[in-house]
Amino acid sequence: MAERIERVESQLISKGSAAARLRRGDDKGFVVPVAGGMASYADENSPLNKVAGLGFGGVPTAAELDEIERAFFALGSPVQVELAHLVDPVIGQRLTERGYRLEGFENVLGLAVSADTERIVPAGVEIRPSAGDEFEAWIDLVAAAFAAPDTQGAASHEEFPREVIAAAMRDFVSAAGVARYSAWRDGELAGGASVRISDGVAQLTGAATAFTHRRNGVQTALLTARLADAAAAGCDVAVVTTQPGSKSQQNVQRQGFDLLYTRAVLVKQP
Structure with a gap:
C-alpha cells in the first residue's frame, strides 16, 4: 500500500x-x-x-x-x-x-474508503464542485490556510510564501487532475478543498475554512463529500499528509484516519 x-x-x-x-x-x-x-x-x-x-x-x-x-x-x-x-x-x-x-x-495517514460513507452536511452549508468563476476566491482561501503554519506538534522545516503556494495549486488543478470543492454557508464562500483520485487512492490535497465560518461543520462536510465521491470512483483508501502531532493530524484522526507510515525529510545544500 x-x-x-x-x-x-x-x-x-x-x-x-x-x-x-x-x-x-x-x-x-x-x-x-x-x-x-x-x-x-x-x-x-x-x-x-x-x-x-x-x-x-x-x-x-x-x-x-x-x-x-x-x-x-x-x-x-x-x-x-x-x-x-x-x-x-x-x-x-x-x-x-x-x-x-x-x-x-x-x-502519512490513511482511511479505508467505504461505499456507505455518509455525507454530513450541517444546516445552512452546501458542498458543491467549485465553479470556474470562483477559482480566484477559492485559491485565495485555500492558499492562505497553507501559508499559515500549524504551531501544534513538531514544527515544519519549511514555509512557503502565499503566492508560491497559490502557483503550485494552480498547476495541480490545471494538469494533475485535482478536483476542487467549495463550501457555501449563508450565501458566502466558507471553505474549499481538493482531492486527486488515482490507482484506487484518494489524495486529500488540501482543505481550508474561512475564519468567520469555523466551528460550523464546514471541514467535516468537505471531508465526507470527498470520501463519498472517492468511494463512488472505486477508491479503497484515502490519504493525507501532516506534520507529526499537528492540529491537522489530530483533526483527521478524529475522523478515523490512522497513521500508515512516516517520511524522513533529508536535505543536502548546494
Missing part, C-alpha cells in the same frame, strides 16, 4: 512540475525517475522541488544520486528527499554519508 501511495504522490508532483514549466513557457526544471520514485524541480522555492517515492524500486546507485544532485545544484536548489521509513535503511545511511541532514518528518 505504501508503494502505491508513494507512486501516486510521485505522479502528482511530476504533473504539477510539468505544468509549472508550461505556465512559465520555458524548460527550466526537470522530472527524473529514480529507484521507484522521481526527482522534481518545478520552480524557484517551489514545494514541488523534491525527491519522492525513493526506494520502492530498489536502492539508488551513486551515479543516479550524482545526476540528481548536479541537476538541483545547477539551479541553485538544495536536494530534499522525503524518504518513507518502510524502504531499505541503507538508503538513509548512504544519503547521510553523502552529506544529507535530517531536517524533519511528515506523517
